[in-house]
Amino acid sequence: MSMKKAIKYIVWVVVLLLVAFKSVYIKKLSDVKAAKSTSFNAATYAQNFWKNKLSQAEAKAVDVDELFAQLKSNPKEAFQKYGHAIAIGSTRFFMVKGKGTVRQITADEVELNTTGANNTQLATTYVFGNAVRDASGLVSINDFTNTIDLSNVSGEIDKIIRKQVLPPFRQTVKAEDHLEFTGAIELNEAHLNLADAEIIPVNLKIIK
Amino acid sequence: MRRVLPLLLLLLVLGACRNHQSANQHPKIAVVVSTLNNPWFVFLAQTAAARAKELGYEPRIFDSQNNTALETDHFDDAIASGYKAILFNPTDANGSVVNVNKAKAAGVPVFCMDREVNSAAPTSQILSDSYSGCVKLGELFVKTLHQKGTYVELLGLVADNNTWNRSKGFHSVVDEYPGLKMVAQQSADFDRNKAMDVMQSILQAHPDIDAVFCGNDAMAMGAYQALVAAGKANKVKVIGFDGAEDAVQAIKDGKILATAMQFPKVMAQTAANYANDYIKGKRIFPAKIPVGVEVVNQTNVNEYMAYGKKN
Helix, strand or coil, X not given: CCHHHHHHHHHHHHHHHHHHHHHCCCXXXXXXXXXXXXXXXXXXXXXXXXXXXXXHHHHCCEEHHHHHHHHHHCHHHHHHHHCECCCECCEEEEEEEEEEEEEEECCCEEEEEECCCCEEEEECCCCCCCHHHHHCCCCCHHHCCCHHHHHHHHHHHHHHHHHHHHHXXXXXXXXXXXXXXXXXXXXXXXXXXXXXXXXXXXXXEEEC | CCCHHHHHHHHHHHHHHHHHHHHHCCCEEEEEECCCCCHHHHHHHHXXXXXXXXXXXXXXXXXXXXXXXXXXXXXXXXXXXXXXXXXXXXXXXXXXXXXXXXXXXXXXXXXXXXXXXXXXXCCEEXXXXXXXXXXXXXXXXXXXXXXXXXXXXXXXXXXXXXXXXXXXXXXXXXXXCCCEEEXXXXXXXXXXXXXXXXXXXXHHHCCCCCEEEXXXXXXXXXXHXXXXXXXXXXXXXXXXXXXXXXXXXXXXXXXXXXXXXXXXXHHHHHHHHHHHHHHCCCCCCCCEEEECCEEEECCCHHHEECCEECC
């Protein structure tokens, strides 16, 4: 073998070794598992929020009749005092509590007459959006690197309401029933319309 | 020394002139926008520029014409020309990242408006809450169709995050109702003419649809034109997204069902305010700030005008 050929083979071997070295990455299995476990799970987050955190917000809920009275007399102050929202804008969400009598049951809502003589609606079919997540005041955008994760949290909270809170309630509720409730309301400060305000239920109790 | 003295004096005078000129010059802010071929983005860019001017800067609008290569040229130009900040409406969530990185490396802060890049490099991203807006539109859609029917979805640019945030928000509601069947889902690139062409060909295969959900108002108007040409405009419900002038008017006229009103003024002004804060020394900004959107339909259209609320 000539010297020239030998150098050629050595160069090829070096190149092949280099390619092989650069093509294979070895990672610790524990690192891979750790990376996987850090991916966000909205359903788990929502379950934890529902079981362990939401009660803090419910404890601070404003009475719906008191809120409506303040919204009529001084809406700006009521929005500042009780409203929460993650997004910039005139829409704010309020955690409310109250008691009332069922006036009517429709396909999508239970219409209530509250103890303070306000007419309002409990949503029983279309429970979507950010009302409960934002009204709680417990979720911060800075805890999320991805806005889709933040949106999915709302979706999963709403799913808990649609699947756990509403079915047993819808089966038993009747006109004239007395209710105790907590829930979230969405209101727009620039287009305030209390007549159409709908409560997304968090807790519903029928007091016969 | 006799020869040097006049030269030194001349240099001193020239230097004084230069200092005088730069004292009068305002620092510059670049507004790099994906396209000026859509009135919504024209409004966004002009509002950002106007706010920058109010704050004492010299703004310049750069049109990327939906082309990331051209966008790169604009960034190179802005960095080389000493712009103090870039108010940015990206062309591509992934393809625009390289430009943001380049600006960041050069010490020029970037504030994204309306469209997102898949990177933590921008100083802040001020974005419409498209997902939540489309959740609301999805709810209206389901109620209007009484939970059953067939529909078509026209998607925007597939490389833009807004396209998927809108689609996912809409489907997070509509897919809960098995009576609603999507018979076609195609991209029309947020473009009115493309939407008309795409809709015309879809209608040939699916002439009996009940509704069309479009990722923006330009496509909604294009889809509506195709439905008019096919004689189906009165039967098929059309939904858009943006709050563009022609769409708001079309809702008033009963031509389309609804749109989601975005607030480009809020986004543009927030971006310009943040840039001003950065130039004045502030360094901590929220990575992403969602801006709420509101559903506009026949019941409330008189409370709104294009690009925001009626005052």
